[in-house]
Amino acid sequence: MTPSVRSRLWASATSFALGFGVGNYGVLQVPRPDQWVWIAVAVVLMLTGAAGVLFADTSRAVSFWAILGVEVFAVFTLVPLLWTFTVATTPEGATARTLLPQDISWSAFDGAISSGTLRSAATTSLLVALVATVVAVALAVPAAYALVRLQVRARRLVYGLVVAALLMPVLALAGPFADQLVSLGAYGSRLALVVPMLVVTLPLATWLCVTVMRDVPWTLLDAVRADGATRPQQLRRFAVPHLGPGVVAAALLVFVAACNDFALGAGLAPDRPSLPLPATLLVASRQVDGSSAVAAAGLLWLLIPLIVLLVLPRRINHLLGRSYR
């Protein structure tokens, strides 16, 4: 579908005007070195406008509105990430004042990796998230299978319960859980965090697994059964190739969500040995030079979702998009 000439000209005009405005504001108001960022963005936008005029009357199936949108999207996404990097690489004792990093020092990253506090916090987070994810997925896969495939009475009720638990303000449960753990004498142990963490992982796992199960070609299973496949064969030839990737993607998402949970971890752990990473970062942000330590630790922690996204980009997007339908 080729966009019309008029639509392309409008897109060019908009993007040129936007670039012109950005460039002027940058030159007049923004001090160096960040001025260069504004000028670079302005040049890209105005070049898009020029290209739009040049290609307006061709039959290429390219939409300049889309190009403009993706450029705005890239700036919107990348500027805060760049700022996080700048904060993380600010030398000790200095405050980051510009978006572009001035003198890069990696000491905050070194500190984050070698700090015993952060390391034990990261271990707590990963351990708790791992156990809670394994338990949740093990429970969620059969539940999702029943919800999608079998005739269950009160199916909608169960599904409503799952969604309600997924969207509930978890913070409201942190206080009662803490009180319960205190009276059990388990306040402050790592493993005591796993049960409350199921509030986060179990609904999410069930909800994602329902989507996974809906996409499975179940008629194939009937065919495999009709052909007389044994149980192990059904498992190996049907379940692993058709269910496996989806369940793995769902489990990875649940794991990331459990790692990033803040309210429960911060409320249920009094001090260091059992404090998960997000809660530790809150404590760290209140210290001197805290921001760069927090930003460095956050960027390192971002590697986990980044790896997950790079390994299974298509499946993760598909799963998230379709789950929310």
Added chain:
Amino acid sequence: MRGWRWLAPAVLVLLVVTVWPIGRAVWLSLTRSTLTGAGDQRFVGIDNYTDILSSRSWWLAVAATLAIVAVAVVLQLVLGLAFAVALRRLTVAWPVTRVLVLLPFGLLAIVSAVVWRDAVTSGFAVDWFGLDDVGPTGALVATTVGEVWRGTGITAVILLAGLLRVPTTLITSAIADGATARQRLTRVVLPAMAPAIAVATTYRALDALRILEGPLVTDAPGASVRTASFVVWDTTFSSFETGLGAAMSVVLLLLAGLLAAFLVPVLRVRRVV
């Protein structure tokens, strides 16, 4: 009833981990107790609730929370829809944009809150926009923008999935019938993706309701604007007033329930397993 054998373990565990603490919250909310001294619980009936419901600062916090929810959801929907449309048309860039779009959501909320607060209190935004001592309220606005930034990507992914379900034949026949771009948007695309928009609105609204990290890192003594979840946190884990905090938690849960009960019929969210 064969299905219940598969379903029962998950449902049982889910009920235990949700209903048990909610029940405990209801029980605690009827007592005056503290987190540290577990011994001196005193039954006070509905005193905690009358305290909360007659407290001006609680209702101000609720109003601030609802305002944040409204602004955050509208911004995320508008930006997310624009980005979803752009991403859909530019399929060449998908390998990159697919990763980029979800990257902010992977950043810890606490980290995003800290760096956005720093941006307006001492960072680049001060010089760029000539800000002058924004105070705790300005910092709260900045962390809310940071939350919008984190959530826009996931909103775009939801809306993109809705957009991809709009049949291409419908759009081409609308073009053949001579529909203008605006007519195509309002008569074809938006109605066809209405379910996705409804779900995105509901989910993002309930997610915005539980924002906690931003208010936590921007709170200063004498801050004029506080959010409901922050007040719950402060009461339970800073003043250790478990009974009052539990009553606030129950009210917060009811608030979330009311928001859902308002949004679901209004937007006609319907979803079958």
